[in-house]
Amino acid sequence: MLLTLDHVTVTFGGLVAVSDVSFALKEHEVMGLVGPNGAGKTTLFNVVSGLARPSKGKVTFLDHDLTGTPIYKRARLGIGRAFQVPQPMHELTVRENLIVAQRFGTGHSDPERIDEILDLTQLGHKANRDAATSLALTEQKALEVGKALATSPKLLMLDEVLGGLETTGKRAFMKTLNAARERFGVALLMVEHDIETISNSCPRVLVLNFGKLIADGSPDEVFRNPEVIRSYTGGDAA
Ligand SMILES: Nc1ncnc2c1ncn2[C@@H]1O[C@H](COP(=O)(O)OP(=O)(O)OP(=O)(O)O)[C@@H](O)[C@H]1O
Numbered sequence: 001m002l003l004t005l006d007h008v009t010v011t012f013g014g015l016v017a018v019s020d021v022s023f024a025l026k027e028h029e030v031m032g033l034v035g036p037n038g039a040g041k042t043t044l045f046n047v048v049s050g051l052a053r054p055s056k057g058k059v060t061f062l063d064h065d066l067t068g069t070p071i072y073k074r075a076r077l078g079i080g081r082a083f084q085v086p087q088p089m090h091e092l093t094v095r096e097n098l099i100v101a102q103r104f105g106t107g108h109s110d111p112e113r114i115d116e117i118l119d120l121t122q123l124g125h126k127a128n129r130d131a132a133t134s135l136a137l138t139e140q141k142a143l144e145v146g147k148a149l150a151t152s153p154k155l156l157m158l159d160e161v162l163g164g165l166e167t168t169g170k171r172a173f174m175k176t177l178n179a180a181r182e183r184f185g186v187a188l189l190m191v192e193h194d195i196e197t198i199s200n201s202c203p204r205v206l207v208l209n210f211g212k213l214i215a216d217g218s219p220d221e222v223f224r225n226p227e228v229i230r231s232y233t234g235g236d237a238a
């Protein structure tokens with residue numbers, strides 16, 4: 001297994017953000033993570049990447065128990081992540097952003113891989129431009145994914161990277177993403193609200209609601225599941 005969560009719970013004070021969640025992800029697997037706002041999706045990513053600690057349970061990545069493992073070591077084991085809000089490093093060019101991410105994630109530099117990422121993300125023509133000021137929204141998102149790819153991940157976690165894009169933009173972005181995923185052989189775990197995108201891209205989908213894992217299956221199965229439908233319509237919010 002690539003990633004295993006074993007009865008993971010994350011609490012903030014009295015709030016249970018992730019509640020007793022268990023699942024396993026194989027190498028190269030593509031999985032969607034969905035659920036209403038506040039369901040615990042980002043917190044689940046945080047507990048894998050090292051920004052949050054489980055109060056109970058265990059996260060294992062390629063046979064490494066990640067309890068107590070710092071963020072940079074998780075990156076070096078192969079956990080890559082792109083954030084909900086793009087976070088380019090200011091006053092650095094697009095290429096420099098990728099170089100810094102690569103050094104952080106791998107401890108060395110590999111200019112060929114950087115060129116390949118620039119190519120795949122279609123950012124080559126902006127490589128020497130300032131990352132914070134000269135990119136359109138789609139390009140900022142492409143850079144966010146590029147930075148994650150620069151860390152040489154075995155697992156790429158994407159948190160709502162498609163947010164704010166139109167349908168055609170989303171489709172184009174998914175195409176790019178799939179090309180990159182296949183080229184570099186990474187598993188993908190993606191949070192996305194758009195059900196069409198998830199259904200088209202992810203053979204397996206997890207659904208969180210109030211921190212609990214309420215469904216795990218094919219898009220057909222989970223989006224027909226009455227409990228999932230209720231969670232989206234707010235039927236069990238009381
Ligand atoms: N650092 C924190 N301190 C306190 N509460 C937090 C913290 N981070 C998240 N929470 C709470 O934990 C719950 C889960 O939040 P989380 O951000 O993981 O949800 P989400 O599924 O990513 O939501 P969204 O779809 O809006 O991004 C929410 O109730 C949120 O307010």
Ligand SMILES: [Mg+2]
Nearest residue numbers: 041042043084
């Ligand atoms: Mg979130």
